[in-house]
Amino acid sequence: MFLGIDCGxxxxxxxxxxxxxxxxxxxxxxxxSMISGANGRRExxxxxxxxxxxxxxxxxxxxxxxxxxxxxxxxxxGQQHGLVLLDSQGQVLRPxxxxxxxxxxxxxxxxxxxxxGESGSLARLxxxxxxxxxxxxxxxxxxxxxxxxxxxxxxxxxxxYLNYWLTGRCCSEYGDASGTGYFxxxxxxxxxxxxxHIDPSGRxxxxxxxxxxxxxxxxxxxxHIAQLLELNPSALVSSGGGDNMxxxxxxxxxxxxxxxxxxxxxxxxxxxxxQPQVSEQPSVATFCSSSGGWLPLICTMNLTNAxxxxxxxxxxxxxxFNEAVSQAPIGAEGVLMLPFLNGERxxxxxxxxxxxxxxxxxxxxxxxxxxxxxxxxTFGLRYGLxxxxxxxxxxxxxRLIGGGAKSAVWRQIVADIMNTPVICTEHSEAAALGAAIQxxxxxxxxxxxxxxxxxxxxxxxxxxxxSETRPQxxxxxxxxxxxxxxxxxxxxx
Numbered sequence: 043m044f045l046g047i048d049c050g051x052x053x054x055x056x057x058x059x060x061x062x063x064x065x066x067x068x069x070x071x072x073x074x075s076m077i078s079g080a081n082g083r084r085e086x087x088x089x090x091x092x093x094x095x096x097x098x099x100x101x102x103x104x105x106x107x108x109x110x111x112x113x114x115x116x117x118x119x120g121q122q123h124g125l126v127l128l129d130s131q132g133q134v135l136r137p138x139x140x141x142x143x144x145x146x147x148x149x150x151x152x153x154x155x156x157x158x159g160e161s162g163s164l165a166r167l168x169x170x171x172x173x174x175x176x177x178x179x180x181x182x183x184x185x186x187x188x189x190x191x192x193x194x195x196x197x198x199x200x201x202x203y204l205n206y207w208l209t210g211r212c213c214s215e216y217g218d219a220s221g222t223g224y225f226x227x228x229x230x231x232x233x234x235x236x237x238x239h240i241d242p243s244g245r246x247x248x249x250x251x252x253x254x255x256x257x258x259x260x261x262x263x264x265x266h267i268a269q270l271l272e273l274n275p276s277a278l279v280s281s282g283g284g285d286n287m288x289x290x291x292x293x294x295x296x297x298x299x300x301x302x303x304x305x306x307x308x309x310x311x312x313x314x315x316x317q318p319q320v321s322e323q324p325s326v327a328t329f330c331s332s333s334g335g336w337l338p339l340i341c342t343m344n345l346t347n348a349x350x351x352x353x354x355x356x357x358x359x360x361x362x363f364n365e366a367v368s369q370a371p372i373g374a375e376g377v378l379m380l381p382f383l384n385g386e387r388x389x390x391x392x393x394x395x396x397x398x399x400x401x402x403x404x405x406x407x408x409x410x411x412x413x414x415x416x417x418x419x420t421f422g423l424r425y426g427l428x429x430x431x432x433x434x435x436x437x438x439x440x441r442l443i444g445g446g447a448k449s450a451v452w453r454q455i456v457a458d459i460m461n462t463p464v465i466c467t468e469h470s471e472a473a474a475l476g477a478a479i480q481x482x483x484x485x486x487x488x489x490x491x492x493x494x495x496x497x498x499x500x501x502x503x504x505x506x507x508x509s510e511t512r513p514q515x516x517x518x519x520x521x522x523x524x525x526x527x528x529x530x531x532x533x534x535x
Contacts, residue, residue, distance in 0.1 A: 388426045465505050
């Protein structure tokens with residue numbers, strides 16, 4: 043029995059996996075709230091993560107009908123790019139700045155200039171740093187909160203912090219570290235001179251966590267945390283990883299030839315690679331995977347956050363929203379939405395705001411607005427998928443995960459816009475499932491049971507044949523025209 047945790051933007055999910063049968067026995071969840079500001083500030087109180095971890099775990103164990111004493115390992119997935127700062131006593135210094143925070147965009151621009159622009163960043167790090175990456179948050183802290191900066195003793199990502207809470211050990215693994223902006227994805231090591239450029243004192247370099255291979259354990263759960271969570275005090279905590287890396291494992295995307303697309307708060311598209319083939323396109327992030335390879339990835343900053351905003355504005359529940367989407371025709375009768383509520387990473391428009399174009403007295407309807415936000419967010423994913431395809435990524439289908447994937451009408455829109463069949467995995471919480479599978483892999487390595495990650499994925503990951511959705515030729519042609527109109531409205535540098 044293994045516990046998989048996914049600490050996301052909107053909440054924490056927990057699952058209990060029986061790795062012998064491959065079955066998910068129980069799951070639980072608890073919500074988070076966000077601290078937002080008009081300047082692009084997006085932060086969270088990390089204490090919420092701990093409370094949500096406890097609540098979601100209790101629910102999952104209760105639903106599974108097992109004792110926490112049966113849990114042999116724990117894997118943690120976390121939202122990428124976030125910054126958690128601790129002092130020398132292990133206390134959190136301020137709320138965590140999140141992946142969707144764009145308050146530090148000016149600092150990112152200055153750091154990018156220092157690196158020689160996007161091409162210089164790609165050459166040095168293997169990724170082009172973007173607003174939302176961790177590195178600009180460090181410079182922002184130095185300049186905006188020098189008193190906090192002076193107390194920094196540990197720099198952690200969200201999943202690293204949860205592992206620290208569980209074990210008392212500060213570690214990071216290559217996949218999640220790839221999204222910091224101070225990690226070289228080719229050599230798999232920290233770029234210490236970049237941090238010394240921010241602060242020559244060396245404080246940041248000394249505060250970095252130890253790097254781990256994906257199959258290495260962080261350690262054993264602390265006795266008082268095991269007691270709090272009512273878990274086996276000998277449970278092993280695996281390296282864990284970022285939510286995209288765990289989602290790759292949870293969809294079986296651990297070998298070349300598969301594409302995963304997540305319709306979550308953000309939108310992501312990624313594929314496994316066995317070599318660090320860095321794209322010339324700055325928007326393609328060639329992160330390391332949490333399974334021993336690399337994970338070429340694109341990320342849009344706006345997806346279900348945008349559809350939820352429209353849904354709530356119109357006073358529609360999810361069922362009514364999906365019905366409204368299905369009532370409008372392709373192209374929403376000329377209504378086009380550029381849904382850049384958080385700025386945007388792909389297309390590369392960090393300072394953009396949202397727009398609704400083409401409104402007139404005849405097409406201003408709930409149905410058209412609902413369809414326009416779904417189409418607009420999906421066009422951003424198509425833009426990113428085209429970049430991945432230009433880099434040689436191919437797949438016969440797309441494995442869909444995330445909340446948006448539960449919508450049949452959205453699945454059809456994705457299939458038509460991408461001109462590729464889509465299919466969901468049977469278990470929708472792919473990041474939590476991937477974390478549990480990785481925990482089982484780590485446990486098997488530590489106990490010489492010699493189970494490979496491939497064997498575990500074959501047993502624990504299955505596709506939902508009832509969800510398979512194929513593109514319709516007439517829809518593909520119609521969407522190509524609407525997508526070209528979308529592209530014509532972008533002013534990408």
